[in-house]
Amino acid sequence: MNLSFVNQAPDSPWATYLSQVDRVLPYLGSLARWSETLKRPKRALIVDIPIELDNGTVSHFEGYRVQHNLSRGPGKGGVRFHPDVTLEEVMALSAWMTVKCAAVNLPYGGAKGGVRVEPKSLSLKELEKLTRRYTSEIGLIIGPHSDIPAPDVNTNPQIMAWMMDTYSMNVGATATGVVTGKPIELGGSLGRVKATGRGVFVVGRETARRMNVSIDGARVAVQGFGNVGSSAAELFVGSGAKLVAVQDHSGTVHNPNGLDLAGLLAEVAAHGGIGGFKGGDVIGNEDFWDVETDILIPAALESVITRERARRIKTKMVLEGANGPTTPDGDLILGERGIMVVPDVIANAGGVTVSYFEWVQDFSSFFWSEDEINVRLDKIMVDAFKRIWEIGEQHGIPLRTAAFVVACTRVLQAREKRGLYP
Ligand code: GLU
Numbered sequence: 246m247n248l249s250f251v252n253q254a255p256d257s258p259w260a261t262y263l264s265q266v267d268r269v270l271p272y273l274g275s276l277a278r279w280s281e282t283l284k285r286p287k288r289a290l291i292v293d294i295p296i297e298l299d300n301g302t303v304s305h306f307e308g309y310r311v312q313h314n315l316s317r318g319p320g321k322g323g324v325r326f327h328p329d330v331t332l333e334e335v336m337a338l339s340a341w342m343t344v345k346c347a348a349v350n351l352p353y354g355g356a357k358g359g360v361r362v363e364p365k366s367l368s369l370k371e372l373e374k375l376t377r378r379y380t381s382e383i384g385l386i387i388g389p390h391s392d393i394p395a396p397d398v399n400t401n402p403q404i405m406a407w408m409m410d411t412y413s414m415n416v417g418a419t420a421t422g423v424v425t426g427k428p429i430e431l432g433g434s435l436g437r438v439k440a441t442g443r444g445v446f447v448v449g450r451e452t453a454r455r456m457n458v459s460i461d462g463a464r465v466a467v468q469g470f471g472n473v474g475s476s477a478a479e480l481f482v483g484s485g486a487k488l489v490a491v492q493d494h495s496g497t498v499h500n501p502n503g504l505d506l507a508g509l510l511a512e513v514a515a516h517g518g519i520g521g522f523k524g525g526d527v528i529g530n531e532d533f534w535d536v537e538t539d540i541l542i543p544a545a546l547e548s549v550i551t552r553e554r555a556r557r558i559k560t561k562m563v564l565e566g567a568n569g570p571t572t573p574d575g576d577l578i579l580g581e582r583g584i585m586v587v588p589d590v591i592a593n594a595g596g597v598t599v600s601y602f603e604w605v606q607d608f609s610s611f612f613w614s615e616d617e618i619n620v621r622l623d624k625i626m627v628d629a630f631k632r633i634w635e636i637g638e639q640h641g642i643p644l645r646t647a648a649f650v651v652a653c654t655r656v657l658q659a660r661e662k663r664g665l666y667p
Contacts, residue, residue: 248285251333256572258337258547264573269649272640276657283343283653286336287354288312292382294360296374298367306375310358310383312392313339316659319390320356321346321597323397323426324379324404327546330359334547338397341568342597345590347652349629351601356392358383364399376404380411387412389422389608395600396426398471398546402438406431422607425600434603436618437596441566442476443619444595447626449481449540449564452587455634458561461485464501464538466560468492469545470519473566473593475510477542482506490528490536493545495520497533534558543570550575558584565589580643588645590652591626591633598625 247253253260266284270277294306309332312320322342325335335357343355360379364372386392396405405427412423421432429435436443453460463486467474470493478488487503495518498504505524512522520527528536537559543549544566550558552574562585565571569589571579579586599622606612613621629651637647 251336252331253333256548256551256574257333258569259333259340261548261569261571261573262337262340265645265649266653268646269653272642272646272650273653273657276654276661279657279660280653282314282316282657282660283340286311286313286339287315288386289332289336290383290386291332292379294375294378294382296371296378298371306360306362306379308358308360308379308382309335310386310392310394311335311339311356312386313355313357314343314656315354316656316663317347318352318354319388320392321351321353321395321600322355322357323395323596324358324360324400324408325397326360326362326364326375326399326404328361328363330361335359337547338568341590343656344649344652345594345597347655348590348633348648349594349598349625350655351597353393353597353601356394357397358394359397372404373407376407377411380408381415384412384415387423389420389604393422393600393604394424395597396472400426401472402426402428402433405433422604425603427603432603432607434599434606434618435613435615436622437599437603438472439476439479440599440618440622441473441593441596442478443480443622444598444626445473445477445542445544445564445566445592446480446484447595447623448587448592448630449477449542449562450484451627451630451634452562452564452585453540456561456585458539462487463540464489465540465542466490466492466533466536466538467542467544467566468533468549469543469567470509470513471544473596474542474544475513477544477564477566478509479506481540486540489538490525490533491519492530492533493519497528497530498522498525499528499532499536500525540564543567546570548572550579552578555579555582560584562587565592568593576643576645586643586645588648590648591630591644594629595622595626598622
């Protein structure tokens, strides 16, 4: 039965997620009996966040925290601040966290949070008030052993510090393990900031090797030049790839001979976006999807690779740094055209993997070197990818379905072993 409170418009993130689950059912054997579990969130909290703005008026914002599944452990997943956030979007993002954590075998369930706000319109003080009130409101369901938030779109280590402090003040003890992605001074982990981009690179490298595509000299385009897109681009360029196009909220630049990465980063630091960068041609945003590449990395928001764009994209591999960037139709068309799609639930799992390391370090109060972090991250990603690749080969199915087979099997085995209560 459909959930009464969601808008399941085609191509919406929740509808996309449901169709991904449907594709996996034939491969779940008797566990398919429990599959309805995957199609509804365990718990969803909607909160009102009133804050006094600098001009003395009071403004109300809508916030959410959704725990999709807790069968394998506490909820885990980021918090995003964005004007388009909806309950339905956060539900899908929480479900992808369930699948992602299980795909890399982290002992977590899936959760996600969001506030419907344009953070750029707030002063730093207002942003802090918003973060603290949101944390206090979702304090009912988060905690180091129940649900652990982290950064996502438009949230960062400073925001995690405010969340950690607010939760700690409310419980009367410093609880570093309640959020991950914190500053190093507060129990954060070395390597966390760049971990998602690093994971994207590692999984891209493993896929390229199996496809006989060389990273050295490969043409790479990145949509979204935030934490994920820029860190991944840095590692690809460091291995000899050419960054031929970048798009962010401020525009799209293209240079078939390769864009200068340091110049792009300096442009973002100075102007908050790449739009004014002089080291390439400014092209229309829609033209980004026509640029010829070997590896295309969507690293911004959901549902950008539509049916129409999937027909035009000229690449060998779509490496999903973002969550949910490809619609179900887009996915089918890329597959039919022989373009390898490396799904989000493995490609961008490096972030939550180092979040897991951070959480473990917080509990043991013993911190690892950056080298140790990166070596362990590499190993987890390589092993998880290998397993997914093998399942894909064994059944002759796309990597996304293979990742869902691995992950949903783990989630539903836990579900079955725990049994129904009461
Ligand atoms: N927001 C990231 C993601 O979508 C990281 C979540 C986390 O570290 O808990 O995977």
